[in-house]
Structures are given as C-alpha cells and as structure tokens.
Amino acid sequence: MKASEIIKKYISFFEKRGHKRIVNSPLIPQNDPTTLFTSSGMQPLVQYFLGESHPLGKRLVNVQNCFRAADIDEAGDNRHTTFFRMLGNWSLGDYFKREQLPWFFEFLTDVLKLDPKRLYVSIFSGYNSIPRDNESARIWKKLFEDLGIDPKDKIFYYGVDKNWWSRAGLPQDMPKGEPGGPDSEVFYDLGTAHNKKFGNKCHPNCQCGRFLEIGNSVFMEYQKTEDGFKPLPNKNVDFGGGLERLLAAVENQNDIFQTSLYSPIVSAIEKTTGSSYKENSRAIRIIVDHFVAAVFIVKSGVSPSNKEQGYVLRRLVRRAFDNINSIREIENMVVSTKTVVESIISQYKTTDPDLVQNFERIVSTILEEINKYRFTINKARSFIQKKYPQIGDELKGVKKISIDDAFILYSTHGLSPTQIKSLGYVFSVREFAKKMEEHQRVSRKGAQGKFAGGLVDHSDQTIIGHTATHLMHQALRDVLGNKVFQTGSNITSERIRFDFSYDKKLTNEEISKVEKIVNEKIEKNLPVHFEIMPLKKAKEIGAIGLFNEKYEGKVKVYFIGGPSTHSVRSGQPHTQAYSVEFCGGPHVDFTGKLKRFKIIRQENIGHSQRRIYAKVGAFL
Ligand code: SER
Numbered sequence: 001m002k003a004s005e006i007i008k009k010y011i012s013f014f015e016k017r018g019h020k021r022i023v024n025s026p027l028i029p030q031n032d033p034t035t036l037f038t039s040s041g042m043q044p045l046v047q048y049f050l051g052e053s054h055p056l057g058k059r060l061v062n063v064q065n066c067f068r069a070a071d072i073d074e075a076g077d078n079r080h081t082t083f084f085r086m087l088g089n090w091s092l093g094d095y096f097k098r099e100q101l102p103w104f105f106e107f108l109t110d111v112l113k114l115d116p117k118r119l120y121v122s123i124f125s126g127y128n129s130i131p132r133d134n135e136s137a138r139i140w141k142k143l144f145e146d147l148g149i150d151p152k153d154k155i156f157y158y159g160v161d162k163n164w165w166s167r168a169g170l171p172q173d174m175p176k177g178e179p180g181g182p183d184s185e186v187f188y189d190l191g192t193a194h195n196k197k198f199g200n201k202c203h204p205n206c207q208c209g210r211f212l213e214i215g216n217s218v219f220m221e222y223q224k225t226e227d228g229f230k231p232l233p234n235k236n237v238d239f240g241g242g243l244e245r246l247l248a249a250v251e252n253q254n255d256i257f258q259t260s261l262y263s264p265i266v267s268a269i270e271k272t273t274g275s276s277y278k279e280n281s282r283a284i285r286i287i288v289d290h291f292v293a294a295v296f297i298v299k300s301g302v303s304p305s306n307k308e309q310g311y312v313l314r315r316l317v318r319r320a321f322d323n324i325n326s327i328r329e330i331e332n333m334v335v336s337t338k339t340v341v342e343s344i345i346s347q348y349k350t351t352d353p354d355l356v357q358n359f360e361r362i363v364s365t366i367l368e369e370i371n372k373y374r375f376t377i378n379k380a381r382s383f384i385q386k387k388y389p390q391i392g393d394e395l396k397g398v399k400k401i402s403i404d405d406a407f408i409l410y411s412t413h414g415l416s417p418t419q420i421k422s423l424g425y426v427f428s429v430r431e432f433a434k435k436m437e438e439h440q441r442v443s444r445k446g447a448q449g450k451f452a453g454g455l456v457d458h459s460d461q462t463i464i465g466h467t468a469t470h471l472m473h474q475a476l477r478d479v480l481g482n483k484v485f486q487t488g489s490n491i492t493s494e495r496i497r498f499d500f501s502y503d504k505k506l507t508n509e510e511i512s513k514v515e516k517i518v519n520e521k522i523e524k525n526l527p528v529h530f531e532i533m534p535l536k537k538a539k540e541i542g543a544i545g546l547f548n549e550k551y552e553g554k555v556k557v558y559f560i561g562g563p564s565t566h567s568v569r570s571g572q573p574h575t576q577a578y579s580v581e582f583c584g585g586p587h588v589d590f591t592g593k594l595k596r597f598k599i600i601r602q603e604n605i606g607h608s609q610r611r612i613y614a615k616v617g618a619f620l
Contacts, residue, residue, distance in 0.1 A: 001112070003247050003261045004350045007063050007087065009111050010241075014089045017103065020056035024351075027065050027300045028309060030489060035167075036309050037067040037297075041088030042218075042238045043167065048092050049179045049220050051233040052585050055532045055556045058094035063087050063243065063351065067293055069312050072319070075289040076282045078209050078255040082316070083293035085243040085351070093234025100217050100237045101139045101184065108186065108214070109147075112250050116147050118189040120204045120211065122156045124163035124182030127171060130222065130229065132157070136184045162205050165218040165238070174224040179232055183218040187211040188245075190254040214249055215241035257285050261347055265292070268343035272336040273327040283323040287340075290320035291366075295344050298362045299355055304369040306414070314414075317369045322419060333370050337363055377423065380413040384425065399424055403431040411439070461493035461617070464594050467528060467587045468518065468616040469498050470560055471597070473544065474579040475517040476500060479510050486545060487609050495600070496614050503608040511599050518597040521578055525592035526561035530585060533557060538582065545581035558583045560591060593617070 001009075011021055025044040027037055038044065041064035048054045064086045074080035091100070108114045121140050126132035137155055144151040157163075160170055166180025174180055187204040190212055194202035204211045220236040222229040248256045257266055257277075265288050266277050277284050294316045297309065304314040321333075330336055341363050345355045355362075384401060406427040409415045415423075417432055469489050476484045480502055488499035506514075538555045559577035588594070595617040603611040 001247075001250050003085075003243055003259075006112065006243060006246055006250065007085075007351065010087045010107065011061055011063070013103075013107050013111055014059075014061035017059070017099075019059040019061035019089055022056065022060050022062045024062060024064050027067055027296055028302065036312065037069060038064065039066050039068045040064070040167075041066070041086045041240050042090070042220075045090060045092075045238075046167075046179065047584060047586055048090075049232065049234075049236050049238070050177075050223070053532075054092055055554045058092045060090045060092070061088065065296060065352070067297065072290075072312075072315065076286050078257070079212055079245065079248070081244060081256070081289045081292070083289065083296055087239075087241045087243055087246070089237070089239045091237035093236060096235050096237060097135050097139060097184075097217075097219060100239060101136060102143060104186065104215055104217060104239065104241075105143050112246065114188065114249055116144070116149060118191070118249075120154055120156065120187040120189060122158050122163055122185045122187070122204055124184070125157040125159050127160045127164065128228070130182065133163075133182050133184065133219070136219075140184070156204050158205060165216065165220075166224075171224070171229070176224055176226060178224045179220050179222065179236075180224065181218055181220045181222050181236075181238075183216050185213050185217075186215045188214050188249040190248075192254050209254070212245050212248060213242075214245045215239065255281075257281070257288060262288055264347060265340065265343045268340050269324075272330070272339050273324060275327045280327050283326055286323045287320045290316040290323075291340050292344050292348075294320065294366060295341060295348075295355065295362050296352075298365045299352070299358045303365060304372070314369060317366055318373050318419070321370050321373060322422065326422075333367060337366050337370070341366070376413055376415065377419075380409050380415055380420075381423065383408070383413070400426045403427055403435060406432055407435050407439075410436075462491050463586055463588055464617050465491040465493070465496040466585075467560070467591065468594055468597055468614065469496055470545075470558060470579045470581050470583070470587070471518045471521050471591065471594075472496075472498055472514065472612070472614065473500070473581065474560075475514045475521075476502075477544070478517055479513045480506070494615070496616065497611060498614070499605060499609055499611045501608060502610045505604070506602055506610070506612075511602070515597060515599055521561065522591050522594045522597060524561070525590050526578065528558065528560050528587045528589055528591065529562060530556055530558045530583070530587075538580075541580060543580045543582050545583055555582055556584060557581065558585060558587055 015021065025038055029035060029038050029043065035043070041062060042049070045054075045060070054060065065083070066086050067083050069082065071080055071082045075082055105119075108119065109116045123136050123140070124133040140155055141151040144154050163183050163185070164171060164180065165183045166174050166178055168174045168178055168180075171180065185204070188211070190210055192208075192210045194206070194210055195208040198206050198208040202208060202210055204213075216239065218238040218240075220238045221232055223232045244256045244259065244261060247259045247261055248254070251259050253259050256262060266284055269284050269287050270277055273280075294313060297313045297316070302309045302313050304310050304317060306314070324330060324336070341359065345359060349355055384405065387405060388401065406417070406420055406425065409420050409425075410417065417429065420427070469491065473486055484500050484502050486498065486500050490497040532554055535555050538557050543555070543557045558581050559579070561578035562576070597614060597616050599612055599614045601613040605611045
C-alpha cells in the first residue's frame with residue numbers, strides 16, 4: 001500500500017462517517033504572524049476550536065503538508081523528519097472520545113490491517129484540576145478486550161510532558177486564550193531490541209526507537225486563562241497522524257527512510273554521492289529530509305535569506321550540502337541537484353502536482369544558494385588567512401583561531417560552529433557556547449516586542465488588523481482599479497502587511513486616497529457580519545479575497561457595511577456592502593473599533609506584486 005493509497009483510504013473512511021474534506025492549507029500560513037510554517041493540521045483551524053463556525057460543518061478531514069523547524073536537529077534517526085504529511089480529522093463540538101478512539105483503531109486494524117498486538121496506547125494521567133483521562137482508558141480497554149488482547153500491557157499513563165497537546169506545548173507555556181487538552185497517542189511496536197542506554201525498561205515513549213508514534217487524538221476542550229483553564233465553548237477532537245510513519249508501520253519497516261516513499265530518493269542520493277545508505281545512513285537521512293523540505297518551501301515562494309522562512313530554508317540547503325560533502329565533494333552540483341529534486345517530485349506529485357511546473361525554479365533556487373554558500377566559505381577562508389597568514393602550515397598546529405574570530409565567522413559569515421570546524425579551524429567549543437548564549441540573550445530581548453500579540457493570533461489588535469485588511473483591499477481596488485487583488489497578508493498585533501498584484505509604485509497621492517477611504521469607513525462605524533453561502537452566489541455578488549479553500553460549494557463571506565446580500569428588483573444578485581470578501585474570520589463587529597488607519601511603507605516584492613505595511617487603531 002503506497003502513501004497515496006493510505007491518504008485515499010483515510011479520507012474516504014472519514015467521509016463515510018460524515019466528514020467533509022478541507023484543503024491542504026499553504027505551508028506558509030496566512031494571517032498568522034506567530035508561526036513561520038504550518039506545523040500541524042489543526043493550525044489553520046484554531047479559530048474554529050475557539051468557537052467560530054466552519055462553513056463545512058462540524059466534521060472535517062484532510063491531509064496537510066507540515067514543516068517543523070524545531071526538528072531540524074532531530075533529523076538523522078529512523079523516524080524524525082522536518083517535513084511530513086499529517087492525516088487529520090476534527091470534530092468541532094460534535095463527536096468526542098467514544099467515536100474518535102474506536103474509529104482510529106478500526107482504521108488501523110481493519111483498513112490498514114495493522115496487527116493489533118503490535119499497537120500500544122498512552123493516556124493522560126492528570127494535571128492540577130484536570131483529571132486523569134479514565135474515559136479514554138475504558139474505551140481502549142474494551143477495544144483490546146474485544147479482540148481477545150489483554151489490555152493490561154497495552155495502556156500507559158503519562159503526564160503533561162507526553163499527553164497534553166497545545167501549539168505552545170506544556171500547559172504552563174500556553175499564553176492566555178490558547179486552546180489545548182489531554183491527548184491519547186497510538187504507538188506501533190517495530191519489534192527492534194531495546195537499547196538500555198535509554199533506560200532500564202522500554203515503554204511507548206522510550207527514545208530507543210522501538211515504538212513509533214503513529215497517531216494522536218487530542219481532546220481539545222480547555223482554554224488557558226489568567227490563572228488556569230476554563231472549558232472551551234465546545235469539546236473538540238483534533239486528530240493528527242504522520243503519514244510517513246503510518247506507511248512505515250504498514251510496510252513493516254523500522255526505518256521510515258526505507259519505505260516506498262523515501263527509498264527512491266535515498267537511491268538518487270546514493271547514486272549522486274556514489275555511496276551506500278548502509279554506510280552513510282545518518283548523512284543520507286539528513287540530505288533526504290532537508291531536500292524534501294527545501295523543495296516544498298521553495299515551491300511556496302520562499303527564497304533563501306537571513307530572515308524568517310528564508311533563513312530556515314538557507315539552513316536546510318546548507319546543511320544538506322554539508323552532509324553531501326561529508327560523503328563526497330561534488331564540484332558541479334547541477335546534475336546532482338536535478339537528480340535529487342526529480343526523485344522527490346516524482347514521489348510527491350500525486351498529492352502536489354504543482355511541484356512539476358515549479359521544477360526549474362526549485363532547482364535553480366537550491367543551486368544558487370549552494371553557490372552563495374561556497375562563496376561564503378571562500379570569503380570566510382580568506383578572512384582567516386588574512387588574520388592568520390601562517391594558517392596554511394598545519395604541521396605547526398596554527399589552525400587554531402580566536403573565539404572572537406570564530407564568532408565573526410558565525411555572525412557575519414553565517415557559518416555554524418560545525419561548519420567552521422569542518423573547514424579545519426580549531427576553537428574552544430565551550431567558549432563559543434558562552435558567547436552564543438550572551439548573543440542570544442541580547443537578541444531575545446530585541447525580539448520580545450516583536451510578536452507582542454502572543455501565540456494566540458486572536459488578540460483584539462490582530463482582529464482589528466484583519467478587518468483593516470479587508471477595507472484596505474477594497475480601497476486599493478477603488479483607487480488603483482480592479483486588477484488589484486490580494487496575494488498574501490500577515491498581521492501582527494503591531495502592523496498589517498498586505499501583498500497584492502500591482503506593477504507600479506503607488507504615488508503619495510494614491511496612498512493618501514487609500515488612507516482617506518479606509519478612515520472614512522472607520523468613521524462611519526459600519527457593521528461587519530458574515531454569511532455562509534454557495535460559492536456560486538458569493539462569486540455573483542462579487543466577493544473578493546484569497547480564495548484557496550474549496551468548501552465543496554459553500555463559502556464563508558464577510559460583509560462590511562451591510563445590509564446583507566439581497567436580490568434587487570432586476571433579479572440580479574446585489575449587495576450594498578462596501579467590502580465583500582471570502583474569509584474565515586474573526587473580525588470586529590463594527591469598523592469604529594479600528595479608530596484610525598495609516599500606511600507606513602510600501603515595497604516592491606517582485607513578480608508584479610507590491611507589499612504595503614500599515615498601522616491601525618491604538619498603535620498610531
Ligand atoms: N495537533 C496534534 C498534533 O499535531 C494532533 O493533530 O499532533
């Protein structure tokens with residue numbers, strides 16, 4: 001059974017149980033300043049856990065491309081990757097534990113035909129006022145017993161460090177307003193021997209690699225408050241299962257890189273480096289993972305740079321290149337890059353067909369970054385050679401460089417300590433770590449104000465900013481014409497950033513006109529409301545906006561300055577609202593809350609697109 005078949009079976013299993021399929025959201029989140037990448041299926045759904053209604057109803061299912069930058073250093077073992085696809089099903093205040101756990105168990109044992117004897121589960125053991133999850137324990141007990149399996153050795157209890165899920169992690173790390181809850185995970189026993197290095201006794205969460213976590217049902221029913229937790233308006237289910245790991249279990253592979261998904265990519269790397277996976281498994285796993293992630297990040301429109309997503313992409317490409325070099329130095333990377341990218345695209349094009357038309361761009365972006373990296377390395381070398389003219393003389397051990405110079409190679413030339421060492425330079429790792437800590441303390445201070453809205457992107461300020469983008473979008477079209485349409489946006493509690501198609505610099509006069517229109521709409525204190533309607537109708541009434549969610553014909557549309565849509569006597573669909581946009585929300589109820597609007601900067605972002613930064617309300 002191939003990865004794409006697992007996806008098909010999963011979606012159809014849940015569709016048969018009343019779920020509607022939602023789209024695979026962009027890997028670079030829209031309107032969420034708090035996170036650089038979509039890292040789980042639930043991320044684009046946060047507002048619905050907090051109580052907004054979803055146009056498709058209360059049961060949703062999808063497969064989501066995810067990237068977790070925090071796992072970059074984990075890559076290299078038998079089961080961790082930074083890029084992965086997550087199967088997800090959600091109940092927004094509909095079914096709960098009694099349906100979710102048996103359904104997932106049925107999917108694993110009946111549909112994927114996994115041996116139930118090799119399945120293990122974990123359960124939340126309780127935390128402060130939140131009790132131990134006895135209901136899940138009873139459900140699992142019965143499921144195992146019904147198959148004649150003694151549940152005694154199958155159910156394991158863990159605390160908040162293992163069986164609590166929120167975007168921020170542990171309960172104490174969650175900002176006010178963030179949703180979270182206890183979870184129950186399912187593990188597959190790969191049957192490998194336990195390694196005592198990881199503890200005397202093996203158990204599902206043991207790090208020895210024997211147990212593979214293949215699914216997580218989060219019972220999203222709490223919201224963080226000032227001094228604890230309160231129940232969310234609804235009891236929700238947020239299930240996520242890593243496709244690559246499910247495939248490993250189905251194919252009975254104790255290494256996900258040996259599955260039918262990854263092995264052709266592994267072969268492409270073996271071919272290009274002239275080495276075997278057996279001898280270089282760690283390096284090849286890192287190359288595979290980082291290349292796959294880079295392919296998807298470049299496809300999303302990101303270029304390597306020194307900030308945000310671009311920086312992560314730069315790290316991935318450079319680290320992949322270091323690992324290639326550690327196996328074999330390849331002078332000309334063109335053929336190798338093409339071969340590896342081709343193998344990746346052929347593995348993922350069923351679910352992501354647009355990879356194919358992006359092939360050339362992906363290859364050239366990666367090659368360009370590799371060349372830049374080589375240039376950086378040469379510059380770093382000549383910087384050191386100038387400072388230490390004697391450095392070529394290895395026999396005298398003069399490759400030792402000062403900690404300050406090592407740090408310059410890191411902070412100015414962008415080389416990591418490992419990369420500096422791989423150039424043959426010697427310095428005190430301890431001293432370097434001390435210097436790094438000091439550096440991070442200073443930059444953390446600088447970054448503190450950056451995302452003042454906290455992790456939950458539903459602070460009053462960001463909601464205000466969100467409504468402002470709708471007004472600005474329409475005002476830009478009023479001033480510049482209807483060829484203006486949104487291509488992206490990003491809202492923090494301090495400013496809004498809005499990207500749109502337009503190939504000229506806006507004049508000061510045009511900027512003032514846009515500001516004036518938006519401020520007029522704010523002063524009029526227009527009402528804001530939404531309606532869920534058939535897509536056809538939304539299009540007829542001229543709804544605009546980034547429309548990449550196909551809700552099987554139904555969409556959510558926000559109106560500013562109603563009244564709501566109504567047919568006029570001519571029979572033509574009609575709305576008197578000023579702004580009509582496809583949008584998930586949330587928004588303010590009246591535009592007066594925006595107080596005032598001001599454009600602070602514009603930029604050309606290429607491909608006939610411009611970017612505007614603006615401020616709203618209280619921040620002016
Ligand atoms: N949000 C949970 C996770 O990412 C389940 O979907 O594991």
